[in-house]
Amino acid sequence: MPGARSTGNLPTELTSFVGRRSEISEAKRALATARLLTLTGVGGVGKTRLALQVAAKVRRAFAGGVWLVELAALQDRTLLDQTVADAMGLRDRSARPPREVVTSHLADKQLLLVLDNCEHMVDQCAGLAADLLAVAPGLRILATSRHALCAPGEQILTVPPLPVLDPERLSQPGKLIHDEAVRLFAERAALVRPGFAVTASNHAAIGRICWQLDGLPLAIELAAARVRVLTPEQILHRLGDRFRLLRGGGQAVVPRHQTLRAVIDSSYELCSPLEQLLWARMSVFAGAFDMDAAEAVCAGDGIDRDQVLDLVTGLVDKSILVRQDQNHASQARYRLLDPLRHYGWDAVPAAEPEMLRRRHRDHYLELAERGEAEWFGPSQREVAARTRCEHDNLRLALEFCLSTPGESQFGLRMAAALYFYWLGCGFLAEGRHWLDRALTMHPEPAKARAAALWINAHLAVAQGDASRATDMAQEARDWAERRDDQTVLAYAIFVQGAAAWLCGDAPHGQVLLDDALARFEALGELSTAVVIAHVMVIVAAGFDDDLPRAVALGTRARDLCEQHGEQWARAYTLAGLALAEWRQGAVAQASANTQEGVRALHGFHDTFGTVLLIEQGAWITEATGDSKRAAALLGAASTIWPLVGEQPLLGSPHYLAAREACEQQARRTLGDRAFRAAFASGADLDLNQAVACALGEKPEPATAAPTGTSTSDKPLTKREQQVAELVAHGLSNKDVAARLVIAPRTAEAHVERVLAKLGFTSRTQLAAWITQRGGDRIP
Ligand SMILES: Nc1ncnc2c1ncn2[C@@H]1O[C@H](COP(=O)(O)OP(=O)(O)O)[C@@H](O)[C@H]1O
Ligand SMILES: [Mg+2]
Numbered sequence: 001m002p003g004a005r006s007t008g009n010l011p012t013e014l015t016s017f018v019g020r021r022s023e024i025s026e027a028k029r030a031l032a033t034a035r036l037l038t039l040t041g042v043g044g045v046g047k048t049r050l051a052l053q054v055a056a057k058v059r060r061a062f063a064g065g066v067w068l069v070e071l072a073a074l075q076d077r078t079l080l081d082q083t084v085a086d087a088m089g090l091r092d093r094s095a096r097p098p099r100e101v102v103t104s105h106l107a108d109k110q111l112l113l114v115l116d117n118c119e120h121m122v123d124q125c126a127g128l129a130a131d132l133l134a135v136a137p138g139l140r141i142l143a144t145s146r147h148a149l150c151a152p153g154e155q156i157l158t159v160p161p162l163p164v165l166d167p168e169r170l171s172q173p174g175k176l177i178h179d180e181a182v183r184l185f186a187e188r189a190a191l192v193r194p195g196f197a198v199t200a201s202n203h204a205a206i207g208r209i210c211w212q213l214d215g216l217p218l219a220i221e222l223a224a225a226r227v228r229v230l231t232p233e234q235i236l237h238r239l240g241d242r243f244r245l246l247r248g249g250g251q252a253v254v255p256r257h258q259t260l261r262a263v264i265d266s267s268y269e270l271c272s273p274l275e276q277l278l279w280a281r282m283s284v285f286a287g288a289f290d291m292d293a294a295e296a297v298c299a300g301d302g303i304d305r306d307q308v309l310d311l312v313t314g315l316v317d318k319s320i321l322v323r324q325d326q327n328h329a330s331q332a333r334y335r336l337l338d339p340l341r342h343y344g345w346d347a348v349p350a351a352e353p354e355m356l357r358r359r360h361r362d363h364y365l366e367l368a369e370r371g372e373a374e375w376f377g378p379s380q381r382e383v384a385a386r387t388r389c390e391h392d393n394l395r396l397a398l399e400f401c402l403s404t405p406g407e408s409q410f411g412l413r414m415a416a417a418l419y420f421y422w423l424g425c426g427f428l429a430e431g432r433h434w435l436d437r438a439l440t441m442h443p444e445p446a447k448a449r450a451a452a453l454w455i456n457a458h459l460a461v462a463q464g465d466a467s468r469a470t471d472m473a474q475e476a477r478d479w480a481e482r483r484d485d486q487t488v489l490a491y492a493i494f495v496q497g498a499a500a501w502l503c504g505d506a507p508h509g510q511v512l513l514d515d516a517l518a519r520f521e522a523l524g525e526l527s528t529a530v531v532i533a534h535v536m537v538i539v540a541a542g543f544d545d546d547l548p549r550a551v552a553l554g555t556r557a558r559d560l561c562e563q564h565g566e567q568w569a570r571a572y573t574l575a576g577l578a579l580a581e582w583r584q585g586a587v588a589q590a591s592a593n594t595q596e597g598v599r600a601l602h603g604f605h606d607t608f609g610t611v612l613l614i615e616q617g618a619w620i621t622e623a624t625g626d627s628k629r630a631a632a633l634l635g636a637a638s639t640i641w642p643l644v645g646e647q648p649l650l651g652s653p654h655y656l657a658a659r660e661a662c663e664q665q666a667r668r669t670l671g672d673r674a675f676r677a678a679f680a681s682g683a684d685l686d687l688n689q690a691v692a693c694a695l696g697e698k699p700e701p702a703t704a705a706p707t708g709t710s711t712s713d714k715p716l717t718k719r720e721q722q723v724a725e726l727v728a729h730g731l732s733n734k735d736v737a738a739r740l741v742i743a744p745r746t747a748e749a750h751v752e753r754v755l756a757k758l759g760f761t762s763r764t765q766l767a768a769w770i771t772q773r774g775g776d777r778i779p
Helices: 021-033 047-061 077-087 098-106 119-135 173-178 180-192 203-212 217-228 232-247 256-270 273-282 291-298 305-317 338-346 353-375 380-389 391-403 408-417 419-424 428-441 447-462 466-483 486-502 506-523 528-543 547-564 568-584 587-603 607-623 627-644 653-670 672-683 687-694 718-728 733-740 744-758 763-772
Strands: 036-040 066-070 111-116 139-145 154-158 321-324 333-336
Touching (some): 021 036, 021 047, 021 139, 036 047, 047 139, 066 077, 077 098, 077 119, 077 428, 098 119, 119 139, 180 203, 203 232, 217 232, 217 256, 232 256, 256 338, 273 338, 291 353, 333 338, 353 380, 353 408, 380 391, 380 419, 391 408, 419 428, 419 447, 419 528, 447 466, 486 506, 506 528, 528 547, 528 653, 547 568, 568 587, 568 607, 607 687, 627 672, 627 687, 687 763, 718 744, 733 744, 744 763
Parallel strands (some): 036 139, 066 111, 111 139
Antiparallel strands (some): 321 333
16 A cells, blocks of 8 residues: 555565575665666576565665566556556556656655566666656666666666586585575475475485576476476486487587576476466466466367366466465466466467457456446445456456457447446546547447447546546537437536536536436436436535535435445445535534545545545544644645645545635644644655544554564464455454354454454554555465
C-alpha cells in the first residue's frame, strides 16, 4: 500500500537463496555512487534473485521504500509508465500522463526502483530511467536485463554464474560440498526428494553436473528436479551425451546461453509428448495462471481436459512450472520462468499460435464478463481479487484483440466489461487507455461503441476530466436517442449530469441526474453504476441542503446494496449519507458511517474512496469539536491526494469549499501554530496509518511502522492466517465470524492472538504488514 513512508512491495522469496556475497557487496557499493545500476547476464544466471536480495539489504537506506516493477509479462510498451505507477500503488485518477504521475510522485522521495527484466524494452526503460533520475535526486534505479540499457550514468554489473570447481582437477573432492552451485543443487533436490543430501557417494557426480552446467542456477535447478526419478550419476550421464554433441567432439567451451538451451532441451526431452505439448501451449499465458485457465486454454486437440491436472503435476515435479501460492484466491497458480516460457513458445506447433491466443482471449473475455455480471453482488471482493490476479493476462488478451485483424470488436467488449475493475479497483487511467484505443478502431455508430463511450466517460468524470466526459456522453446519448435505446440513454444522461455537477454547474447537473434516476427506476435497471448515480444525487442534495431527500435516497440505495450483497458502492452510499447527516448535525451517525466506509474502501484498495472519506472524516471531526484531530486528518488527506490525482477532491467547488471551511474553523479554534503542528503530524502518516487515524485508532509513529520482518518466532496457525487475511481485507470481527462460520467471540479471540503474535496493536498495522508482504499474500 502506498504512502510517504511505505517500505515497498518486495515479494517474499519462496525458495532459499544461495551464496553471492561478493556480488551483493559489489552491487551495494555501486548503488552508493551510481544512480542507475544494471545487472546483466544470460537468462537464468540469477539476475532477478540477486536484485531482490540487494534490494532487501538496502531497504533501510530508502525512506520512500524499495519498489519492484516486474516487466517480464508486459507486452504493450506504451503501458510501461502505467505499470511503474501501479507497482508503486499510485492510483491516479486524473487524466495526467502516467509518466508525469510517476515523476511528480518520485520528485522528493528517497526511493529505490527495481526494474526487473528490461531486456525486451531496453530503449523504453532507458528513456524512463533518464527522465526519472533527472527530476528525482533521491531516486536510485536497480535494473536487470540481458543487455545494458545504455542510459546516461548507467553502471553495469555482469552477474556471473555460481562459482563451481572443476571436479577433475580437485585434490580434495570433499571440498565440493561448499561450492555454491553444489549447495543450490542439493537444496533444490531436497525439495523434490525430501532427505536428499550430498554424500560421499554422490558428491562427485553432483560436482560434475554443476561444472557441466557452468554454475548456471536455472540449469542447476532443472537438473536437480530430476533426482525425483534419477540418481545424480544418471543425470550426469544424460547431460554428458548432450554436451559432447554440443562440443562437436572438440574441447571448445560451450557458450552459456547454449548451456542453458541444452539443459532446457534435455528437460524437454524428459517430458512425455503430452507434457511437451502442454508446456508449449502454456507459454501463451502472461505471468501466472490457474488450473481453470490451463484447462480452458490448453486442452483440446490432443490433450483431454481431464489429463491437464496430471500433466501439470508432471511439469511442476520437473521444475518447469513453478507453483505460486500468494493469494487468498482459492486456486493455486503456476508460472513458467521466463527462459522456459520463450522456449515453450518456440515449441508451439506451427498451426497453433493464433488458435492459442484466441482461446486465451476467449477465456479472459469470459472472466471479464463473468466479473461484470457478478460485481453487483455478494462475491464482489472475490471478483476484485480474482481480476487483480489476472491483470497481466487481461492486458495480453486486450492487446491481442487490438492488434490482430478482425478481433478488435472483442477488445471493445472486453475493455467495456472491465468497467467494474477500472473504476472499482483503481485503474482509471489504464481503463481509458484501452477504451480509447478500442473506440478509435470502431468509429462507426453502434451499440457496443455507445456503451463503451458512456463507460469511458464515467472513467473520465472520475478523473475530473469533465470536458472529455461530456463529449463522450453526448455522443452516446445521440446514438441512444436515434436508436431509442433507453438503457444506454439513461447511463449517458447520468454521466453528463455527474460531469456537469462536478465542474460546478450544479443546477444543470441536478436536472440531468434526476432525469437519469427516474429513467433507471422506470427501466427497473439496477447496477453498481445506478447506485453511484444515486450517490451523486445524494451528495448534490446534501450540498444543496435538501437533507430529507438525501437521507431518504441514501437509505434506499444502501438497502438496495445490502439486499444484493454489494459492498463497494455501498461504501460510497455511506459516504453520501454521512455527508448529509453531517450537514444535518447528526454528527455521531455521520462519523460512524464514514468510518465504516473507510474500512470497506481501504479493503478494496480503492485509494480514491479511502482518501475522500478521510477528508470527509476531517470535516465531521471538526463538527465534534476535536479540531486537533480534524487538522491531523486534513494533513493526512493532503499527503494521500497526490497519489490519487492531480487535484484533491476532483476539483469540485462544493467539496473544496467544505474543506476550506473546515480548515478555517480548525485554525480559529487551535490558533495558527497548533493547527500547523497538528496538520503536519497527519501529513506524516502513510495511508494505513491515516486510515487508522480516521478510524479513531491510535496511529503508530511512522518509524515504528511494521516492516514485515518483525514476526515473532511463533508462526501463525492456518486458521490464524485465514483470520489475518480477512482482517486485512477490512472485515470486522463479526464478518470474520460469519465468513469462517465460527462464533463472534472466537473470531475476536483469534484476532487478538494474531495481533499479539505479530506484535501489532491495530488491525491497520496487520493490513499493512500483509500488503507489504506482497499484495494479498498471507504470512
Ligand atoms: N543465488 C541464488 N540462490 C538460489 N536460487 C537462485 C539463485 N540465483 C538464481 N536462482 C534461481 O535460478 C532461477 C533463475 O534465476 P533468475 O534470478 O530468475 O535469473 P535471471 O533473472 O537472470 O533470468 C530461479 O529459479 C532462481 O530462483
Ligand atoms: Mg529475471
